[in-house]
Amino acid sequence: MRTISSLFLIAAIVQSLPSIAQTGANKYEVEILRNPNAGGKDTREVNAILIFEKDGIKIQSRRKSEVFKTFSYANIDRVEHTFSKKPKFSISDGMAVAMTVLTGLPIFLLTRTKEKHWLTIVSDDDFAVLKIENDNYRLIKLEFATKKIEVANINEDKE
Numbered sequence: 001m002r003t004i005s006s007l008f009l010i011a012a013i014v015q016s017l018p019s020i021a022q023t024g025a026n027k028y029e030v031e032i033l034r035n036p037n038a039g040g041k042d043t044r045e046v047n048a049i050l051i052f053e054k055d056g057i058k059i060q061s062r063r064k065s066e067v068f069k070t071f072s073y074a075n076i077d078r079v080e081h082t083f084s085k086k087p088k089f090s091i092s093d094g095m096a097v098a099m100t101v102l103t104g105l106p107i108f109l110l111t112r113t114k115e116k117h118w119l120t121i122v123s124d125d126d127f128a129v130l131k132i133e134n135d136n137y138r139l140i141k142l143e144f145a146t147k148k149i150e151v152a153n154i155n156e157d158k159e
Contacts, residue, residue, distance in 0.1 A: 075123045079150070
């Protein structure tokens with residue numbers, strides 16, 4: 001009896017392995033630039049999820065089941081990655097060092113720069129502009145590389 005139950009358990013595990021492997025759509029949290037009012041002038045960053053599926057990319061709302069955009073890998077013309085470095089505070093390095101010496105507080109650490117990463121996906125008849133997180137932009141670029149889509153790097157350094 002124990003042998004039969006063991007065989008049944010092994011068969012159930014082996015049968016479920018292909019279904020586990022097929023659910024490998026990678027998802028990344030992003031923000032898409034959208035105009036919530038049709039014809040209006042108000043553009044906002046809306047929380048979304050970038051989903052890499054077998055045949056294409058889907059950009060879906062984080063809160064609802066609404067799909068903002070879909071792109072087939074074959075229809076993507078280009079993908080551009082841009083980033084800019086901006087200081088967190090507008091204090092010069094010399095002033096920060098002087099304030100550090102005077103107060104004894106490490107104010108010079110506050111003048112570090114903050115990077116913003118953007119991804120633009122362009123096809124024949126549509127486009128999407130995404131703000132991507134600093135910790136996952138490399139993973140997203142590698143996802144495109146595995147799909148044989150080149151990502152152009154454009155530096156918008158504003159220091």
